[in-house]
Structure formats: structure tokens, C-alpha cells
Amino acid sequence: MPRLSRAAAAGLAVALALTAAPPPSIVQIPVTITDSLGRSFNGLDAGDIAVYEDNVRQKIVSFGRSDTPLSIGIVLDTSASMGNALERSVLAANGLLKTLNSGDEAFLVEVSDRPQLTVAFTHRQGDIQARLASAQPVGRTALLDAIYLALSTMEKAANPRKALIVISDGLDHGSVYTAAEVGNQVRRADVLIFGIGVRDSSGPRARSPEDLAGPEALRSLSEPTGGRLFTAEASGDMADVAAKIGIELRNEYVVGYTSENQARDGKYRKIQVKLVHPRGAPALHAYWRTGYFAPTQ
Numbered sequence: 001m002p003r004l005s006r007a008a009a010a011g012l013a014v015a016l017a018l019t020a021a022p023p024p025s026i027v028q029i030p031v032t033i034t035d036s037l038g039r040s041f042n043g044l045d046a047g048d049i050a051v052y053e054d055n056v057r058q059k060i061v062s063f064g065r066s067d068t069p070l071s072i073g074i075v076l077d078t079s080a081s082m083g084n085a086l087e088r089s090v091l092a093a094n095g096l097l098k099t100l101n102s103g104d105e106a107f108l109v110e111v112s113d114r115p116q117l118t119v120a121f122t123h124r125q126g127d128i129q130a131r132l133a134s135a136q137p138v139g140r141t142a143l144l145d146a147i148y149l150a151l152s153t154m155e156k157a158a159n160p161r162k163a164l165i166v167i168s169d170g171l172d173h174g175s176v177y178t179a180a181e182v183g184n185q186v187r188r189a190d191v192l193i194f195g196i197g198v199r200d201s202s203g204p205r206a207r208s209p210e211d212l213a214g215p216e217a218l219r220s221l222s223e224p225t226g227g228r229l230f231t232a233e234a235s236g237d238m239a240d241v242a243a244k245i246g247i248e249l250r251n252e253y254v255v256g257y258t259s260e261n262q263a264r265d266g267k268y269r270k271i272q273v274k275l276v277h278p279r280g281a282p283a284l285h286a287y288w289r290t291g292y293f294a295p296t297q
Contacts, residue, residue: 025295026061027053030161030192030226031253031273032287038244040251041284044275049286051257052272062256069103070249071121071157072096073150073191074128077168079112079141085198086137088238089167092196093132095242096165097125099249107153108132112139113174115146117153143168144175144182147221151189163192163227163249169199170218179217186221187268188293193222194245195229196238226252226289259294266296 046063108119195218219229230241
């Protein structure tokens with residue numbers, strides 16, 4: 001067998017390396033667009049959005065609306081601090097369940113002194129509704145532990161599109177997991193998180209610093225995922241919030257791009273979405289997943 005020249009051998013090595021290298025993967029980012037009134041806006045195309053990864057503009061290779069089946073998790077705060085807000089919270093949870101389609105699945109985590117997966121993934125909305133009907137406010141609030149449990153449960157989801165809805169006053173008492181640990185889990189999970197901030201309206205109207213910190217905790221967990229925080233003071237607000245979340249989940253855009261950075265280093269990469277404002281459109285706002293961890297293999 002004839003021996004290869006050095007140049008030919010080097011070329012063959014490069015060719016083999018390229019053949020062995022895994023193909024570049026497409027990064028898919030869910031993006032929600034709303035107008036100034038918080039309503040979903042549906043009139044965009046790929047030319048109306050620019051995506052940056054670590055401040056480098058990326059080439060969009062896929063763009064479209066997605067209404068494929070969903071895997072939904074509901075985290076319901078049933079602690080004593082919820083008081084009469086629990087009844088309104090149950091209304092919101094039931095409203096969300098009504099937006100589900102036949103191919104969707106859902107689970108329920110309740111939290112007071114500790115979190116419990118009270119209804120595992122199911123296609124039967126009635127199973128969750130029956131459990132919600134018996135909810136009573138009692139105990140303290142291990143909210144961070146509940147979110148950690150819910151995200152761990154979401155790893156068993158049957159559908160690629162996943163969303164977690166956290167209904168709580170946002171106060172945490174006695175969790176084992178820290179905010180930093182849960183925040184890191186949120187960054188690693190490909191799960192949209194929506195917070196619904198509620199409070200016991202029978203208490204004093206003046207809000208303590210602790211009261212104000214609760215919704216902000218929900219906001220800090222939800223916004224990096226492409227979700228956001230809603231607040232609700234009355235029963236009518238709950239129905240409106242549930243409807244808005246349902247609509248957003250059915251009308252999100254999915255933007256795909258092949259990263260210019262092909263290093264498989266496992267590092268966190270920041271994403272920024274900018275709107276190229278379409279002519280004649282109202283003032284718009286974008287919500288998106290703000291980063292992801294690069295693959296290592």
C-alpha cells in the first residue's frame with residue numbers, strides 16, 4: 001500500500017476530524033411578543049427580529065409560531081400566608097386547565113411546610129380539579145423547594161414544549177434549597193415559567209418590605225425563561241390572568257439559529273432579542289429565554 005505524503009495525511013486527518021465532529025445544533029428560543037396593553041401580537045416575520053448571542057448577531061434559520069402539545073406544571077401555594085387568596089388562586093389554576101388541549105398534559109405541586117406532587121402528569125384535567133377543590137391554607141411556605149421539585153418533575157415531560165405556572169404570594173419560609181440553587185436549576189431547564197402573584201386581601205392594606213419582596217422573587221425566576229410575572233388582586237383579575245397565559249402559550253414564536261460559537265465548552269451564553277419594528281405596528285415588547293448552556297459533547 002503506497003504511503004501518503006505529509007500533506008495528504010494532514011488533509012485526511014482534518015477530513016476525518018470533520019466527519020467525526022457532531023453537526024451544529026440549532027438553538028431554539030421561544031419568544032412572546034405583546035403590545036402596550038399586554039396582548040399577544042401575531043403579525044411578525046423573521047425579518048422583524050434580530051437575535052444576539054454574547055453580543056454577536058446570529059443568523060436565523062427557522063422562524064414560526066408553535067402550538068404543539070404542552071407539558072404544564074402548576075405550583076400552588078397552599079400555605080397559611082395565602083389566607084383568602086387561596087380561593088382566588090384555585091380559580092386561576094382551574095382557568096389555566098380549561099385552556100389545555102387533548103394532547104397536553106399537566107401536574108400539580110402543592111406547597112406549605114413542604115412541597116408535594118399531589119397529582120402526577122396526567123391528561124385528565126378532572127384529576128387536578130378534584131384535588132384543587134380540597135385545598136386549604138395551612139403551614140409555612142417552602143416555595144423554593146416546590147419550584148425545585150416541579151422542575152425535577154418536568155424532566156419526565158412527554159412534550160418538548162414545557163411551562164411552569166407558580167401561583168403564590170412569593171414569600172418563602174423554611175426551604176432547604178437556596179434562591180441561588182433554584183436559579184441555577186431554572187437556567188439549565190428549558191421551561192417557561194409564569195408567576196401569578198397574589199396576596200391575602202383581608203390583611204392590612206399597607207405592604208411590608210416582605211410583601212413587596214415576594215412578587216419580585218417570582219419575577220426574578222420567571223423573566224429569564226421567557227415568561228413573566230402577573231399580579232392579581234381580585235377574582236376577576238384571576239380569570240383575566242389565566243386567559244392571558246393560555247393565549248401566550250398558544251401564540252409564542254420559536255426562533256431557531258445555529259450559533260456562531262461552535263465550542264462545546266458547557267459555558268452559559270447570553271441571548272438578546274431585538275425587534276426591528278415593523279411599519280404600522282403598535283409599540284411592542286418581547287419576552288424570551290435569556291440564555292442557555294452550551295453542549296459539552
